[in-house]
Every structure is written in structure tokens, then in C-alpha cells.
Amino acid sequence: MDTYDVAIVGYGPVGQLLSILLGQRGYRVAALERFPAAYPLPRAVHLDHEIARILQSVDLRSDRDPVIEPYDDWYEWRNAAGKTLLKVDWRGVGPSWWHTSNFFSQPELERELDLRVQKQPSVSVLRGRNVTGLQQDLNGVTVTASMTNDPDEGEQRVRARYVVGCDGANSVVRGIAGLPMTDVGFPFDWLILDMIPNEPMRFEPPAWQLCDPARPTTIVPGGPGRRRWEFMALPGEDIQDLNSADKAWELLQPWGLTPDNAALERHAVYRFQARWANQWRQGRILIAGDAAHLMPPFAGQGMCAGLRDVNNLAWKLDLALRHQGDDRVLDSYGPERTPHVRHFIELSMQLGRVICVPDAADAEARDEAMIAAMNDPSLAPPPPDPPRLGPGILAVDDAAAGVLSIQSRVAHDGREGLFDDVVGHGWFVLSTKSVPPLSAQAQATMDRLGGRTLTVGGFGAADAADAADAADADVDVDLVDIDGRYASWFDELKADAVVIRPDFYVYAALSDVEDVDAALTALGRQLPAAPMVTT
Numbered sequence: 011m012d013t014y015d016v017a018i019v020g021y022g023p024v025g026q027l028l029s030i031l032l033g034q035r036g037y038r039v040a041a042l043e044r045f046p047a048a049y050p051l052p053r054a055v056h057l058d059h060e061i062a063r064i065l066q067s068v069d070l071r072s073d074r075d076p077v078i079e080p081y082d083d084w085y086e087w088r089n090a091a092g093k094t095l096l097k098v099d100w101r102g103v104g105p106s107w108w109h110t111s112n113f114f115s116q117p118e119l120e121r122e123l124d125l126r127v128q129k130q131p132s133v134s135v136l137r138g139r140n141v142t143g144l145q146q147d148l149n150g151v152t153v154t155a156s157m158t159n160d161p162d163e164g165e166q167r168v169r170a171r172y173v174v175g176c177d178g179a180n181s182v183v184r185g186i187a188g189l190p191m192t193d194v195g196f197p198f199d200w201l202i203l204d205m206i207p208n209e210p211m212r213f214e215p216p217a218w219q220l221c222d223p224a225r226p227t228t229i230v231p232g233g234p235g236r237r238r239w240e241f242m243a244l245p246g247e248d249i250q251d252l253n254s255a256d257k258a259w260e261l262l263q264p265w266g267l268t269p270d271n272a273a274l275e276r277h278a279v280y281r282f283q284a285r286w287a288n289q290w291r292q293g294r295i296l297i298a299g300d301a302a303h304l305m306p307p308f309a310g311q312g313m314c315a316g317l318r319d320v321n322n323l324a325w326k327l328d329l330a331l332r333h334q335g336d337d338r339v340l341d342s343y344g345p346e347r348t349p350h351v352r353h354f355i356e357l358s359m360q361l362g363r364v365i366c367v368p369d370a371a372d373a374e375a376r377d378e379a380m381i382a383a384m385n386d387p388s389l390a391p392p393p394p395d396p397p398r399l400g401p402g403i404l405a406v407d408d409a410a411a412g413v414l415s416i417q418s419r420v421a422h423d424g425r426e427g428l429f430d431d432v433v434g435h436g437w438f439v440l441s442t443k444s445v446p447p448l449s450a451q452a453q454a455t456m457d458r459l460g461g462r463t464l465t466v467g468g469f470g471a472a473d474a475a476d477a478a479d480a481a482d483a484d485v486d487v488d489l490v491d492i493d494g495r496y497a498s499w500f501d502e503l504k505a506d507a508v509v510i511r512p513d514f515y516v517y518a519a520l521s522d523v524e525d526v527d528a529a530l531t532a533l534g535r536q537l538p539a540a541p542m543v544t545t
């Protein structure tokens with residue numbers, strides 16, 4: 011029986027990303043996928059700046075790879091009469107430096123991720139394996155899969171120290187592990203169309219929602235060369251009739267699309283859902299992505315949430331695999347991710363409740379309230395707090411612990427560029443002042459994690475050379491803050507030092523560099539105690 015460090019069940023985008031993240035760390039990984047080829051149906055089209063930064067870490071970049079199209083415009087909601095109900099500013103870049111919103115076609119993104127998996131020598135992609143059984147013992151898990159390409163081949167068994175179920179909404183792994191879900195339901199059916207126009211077409215704005223009770227409709231980019239239309243099924247409408255090419259062309263006609271000027275690449279009807287797992291780990295078995303949560307797609311965040319899951323899990327699995335015998339760090343995975351993902355589930359449902367209104371009187375009342383709030387912002391609901399991780403490997407009683415850090419351009423060691431490109435990945439103490447020498451305990455934590463302490467300064471200078479001159483006067487600077495964004499961020503946090511985790515989330519923000527030592531000592535106590543084993 012072949013043995014691996016981690017067996018990943020399901021090779022959708024979430025299983026693919028985890029395969030790369032573990033392969034980059036040198037782990038032996040088997041990714042078992044029931045289908046012989048990639049899933050071809052239309053699904054995700056939108057990802058945000060944080061996900062673009064995660065993709066940067068696997069060398070998939072919207073500034074180079076044409077599969078991702080950065081968006082630089084408003085996202086608008088209008089009523090049936092064409093009046094604006096809401097305008098969301100999606101222009102420019104977000105805190106992670108990448109664009110706030112980006113569009114892509116999921117099958118193309120999966121193809122790009124697959125190419126990067128193939129470059130990992132320690133990762134085996136085993137297609138045509140339908141996982142049917144998991145047998146867990148003290149040392150690992152035996153995974154049983156039936157061979158879907160050729161049932162006569164019988165079954166295959168592999169052995170792994172951990173199994174991660176990235177096997178989608180109907181997760182077999184979740185079922186076998188008995189991980190319970192909370193299901194709050196969101197029972198709306200939508201027809202999803204992926205279109206390839208064969209002549210230039212302009213839409214103003216390029217991404218918008220038509221909140222028309224006669225047919226709520228989403229009109230957004232669908233990735234390079236594509237457009238996406240989504241039409242809500244009306245009460246009592248026959249789903250079979252709706253999910254046909256004829257109906258698709260009928261619905262597209264008012265939008266100027268015909269078989270003469272566009273190709274209908276795919277159509278599918280989905281029933282949206284809203285649910286999350288109450289527990290994400292059962293011993294050596296964990297779940298991620300759609301296996302752990304589902305949300306309606308109105309915020310474009312379902313896959314994004316799954317990619318965040320495995321960006322959180324990868325460094326914890328790394329610690330668990332290196333500290334044989336103490337894998338309590340994995341206990342923090344579900345509790346950290348649950349409130350974060352619930353933030354997006356609730357946001358998606360709130361948006362859906364505004365959009366999915368098929369009743370004319372209800373729609374009129376909604377329009378009145380939203381137009382009033384457009385005219386008088388004091389009537390608008392307050393913007394939601396930023397999403398934040400739940401309790402886990404985070405400093406306690408720290409207002410910034412669990413929020414996303416930023417990425418900006420830096421100059422370092424004679425190179426200029428984005429932080430991750432120039433400095434790399436891992437644990438960092440970033441500070442605006444020199445950090446005093448660490449105690450033995452704090453230093454031991456940094457050594458175990460391979461953490462680095464870097465001072466950042468020279469804020470807001472016209473160019474890197476200027477910045478270096480300015481910074482030299484103040485403090486011995488390791489990183490020049492080319493755009494002054496780190497300066498603004500430290501100001502916002504009222505911090506002189508920030509401890510940042512490998513998944514880009516803040517562990518602690520400290521108003522005094524003297525407190526770095528205590529924060530690292532506390533971090534050390536939250537991490538595995540057993541001796542480290544090199545892989």
C-alpha cells in the first residue's frame with residue numbers, strides 16, 4: 011500500500027491549492043479524485059485581493075497570467091426602472107495589493123492550478139478514484155477508493171498520516187467522519203450562463219445586478235473573453251424548462267445576445283444553499299472548502315472561503331507533521347475558520363435577500379428604502395466589521411489578532427517589489443522600531459517557526475533611494491516602505507510591531523516593541539511542545 015503524509019480527497023480548486031501548498035513544503039501528497047477529467051460546468055467567476063495574494067504564493071498572478079482579469083470599476087445594483095439602488099466601489103487594489111475584485115472562469119483557473127500541482131514532485135494526482143472508506147487509527151488513516159475508470163480493477167487503498175476532505179458539497183469524508191452541519195437554507199434556483207461573445211460588447215457598468223422582480227438577473231464578467239448571466243427561477247417555474255439552451259437564448263435576447271454574435275458555453279441550474287460544519291476535524295480527518303461550508307454566490311466568496319481554509323490549514327499541517335505526537339495545533343483550524351466563513355455566508359444571504367425578490371410590492375418597498383439610503387447615507391445600515399478569525403493561534407485580548415494583514419511594495423536587499431516576492435513567506439515580526447533582544451523563550455519560538463524580525467520604514471518617500479536615506483536617519487531599516495502603506499497600516503492599528511502568520515493573518519499587534527517578547531513567548535506556548543522532526 012502506498013503511504014503519504016497527506017491524502018486529499020477531491021481535486022477541485024481547494025484540493026488543488028492544498029496539494030501545491032503541501033508539495034511546496036516537500037510533503038508526500040496523494041490527491042484522489044473520482045472524475046477522470048476536470049469538472050466542466052460554470053461556477054465561480056469572482057475572487058478578491060486576498061485570494062489573489064494566496065494565488066501569488068503559488069505563482070499564479072493576475073499581473074501576468076491572462077486567466078485572471080482584474081476589475082477596475084463600480085459594481086452597481088439597479089431596479090427595474092434602471093434607478094441605482096446601491097453602488098459598490100470595486101476600483102483599484104485592496105489591502106493585499108491585488109485588485110479588490112477579479113474575474114476568471116473556474117475551469118481555466120483549475121487548469122492553471124493543475125499545471126502547478128504537476129510541478130510538485132512529491133504530489134501524486136490519482137484520478138478515477140472514488141473514495142468510499144476511511145479507517146482511522148493512532149498513526150494514520152487508510153483510504154479506500156473504488157476505481158471509477160474501470161470497476162473491474164476493484165479497489166485501491168492508500169495510507170496517510172492525515173486526510174483532508176476537499177470533496178465538495180456532498181462530502182463523503184464529512185459523512186464518514188460524522189462532522190455535523192448547521193443548515194440555514196437559502197432555497198432559490200438560478201440559471202447560470204457562461205457566454206463567449208464573438209464581437210466586442212460593452213456593459214455599463216461591467217458588473218451589476220438587475221433587481222427586477224420580473225426576473226432578478228446578475229450580469230458580470232466571466233473571466234477573459236467571457237460574460238456571465240445569472241437568471242433567478244421564478245416561483246412555480248419549471249426548472250427543466252429553464253435549464254435549456256432555447257430558454258437561455260430567449261432570456262439573453264433583451265441583452266443583445268444571439269447565436270449569431272455569441273456562443274453559449276455552458277448552462278446549469280443551481281439551488282443555492284447556506285450551511286457550515288460545526289466541527290472541521292475528527293482526529294486525523296479534516297474537511298475544507300465546500301465540504302465544510304456552502305453559501306449563495308452573491309458575494310462571489312464560496313471558493314474564496316475554501317482557498318482561505320487550506321491557506322490556514324497548510325501551515326498547521328506542516329507543524330503537525332513536523333512535531334510527531336503533538337498535533338493540537340490542528341484543533342484551532344475549525345474554530346478559527348468558522349466565524350470568518352459565517353461572516354461571508356451571512357453577507358451572501360443579506361445580498362441574496364435584496365436580490366431574490368420576485369414580488370412587485372416587496373420590490374417597490376425595497377427600492378424605496380435603498381434609494382432613500384443612497385440619498386441619505388445616515389439611513390444606510392452600517393458597513394459590516396471586517397471578517398476575523400475565531401479563537402485559535404492568536405494573541406488573546408488583542409483587537410487586531412485574527413484580521414488580515416496588508417501587502418505592499420518594499421525595497422529589501424537591493425530588490426524592489428511586492429513583500430511576498432521580495433521577502434518571502436512565513437512568520438514575521440514587522441516593526442517600525444528596533445525590537446529589543448529576545449529572551450531565550452521568545453527566540454526559541456522564532457527559531458522553531460523560522461520566523462524573521464524586520465523593521466520597516468522610510469515611509470512615503472518619492473522613491474526607494476530617497477526612502478532609504480530618510481529611513482537611515484531614524485532606525486536601521488530592513489524594508490523600505492515604498493508607498494507608505496505600511497506606515498498608514500501601523501497608524502491604523504496604533505501599533506509599533508505586528509506579528510504576522512504564514513497565512514497573512516495578524517497574530518498580535520503591539521503598541522510597544524518591548525511587548526514583542528511576551529507575544530512570542532505566548533505564541534510558543536500555543537504551539538506543539540514535542541521535539542521537531544525534519545522531513
Ligand SMILES: Cc1cc2nc3c(=O)[nH]c(=O)nc-3n(C[C@H](O)[C@H](O)[C@H](O)COP(=O)(O)OP(=O)(O)OC[C@H]3O[C@@H](n4cnc5c(N)ncnc54)[C@H](O)[C@@H]3O)c2cc1C
Nearest residue numbers: 020022024044053054055056141178299300310312313314
Ligand atoms: C453558480 C455558482 C457561482 C459561483 N460563483 C462563485 C464566485 O464567483 N466566487 C467564489 O469564490 N465562489 C463561487 N462559487 C462557489 C465555488 O464554485 C465553490 O465554492 C468551489 O468550487 C468549491 O471548491 P471545492 O474544491 O471545495 O469543491 P468542488 O469544486 O466541488 O470540488 C470537489 C471535488 O471533489 C471530488 N469528489 C467528490 N466526492 C469524491 C469522492 N468520494 N472521491 C473522490 N473525489 C470526490 C469532486 O469530483 C470534485 O472534483 C460559485 C458556485 C456556483 C454554483
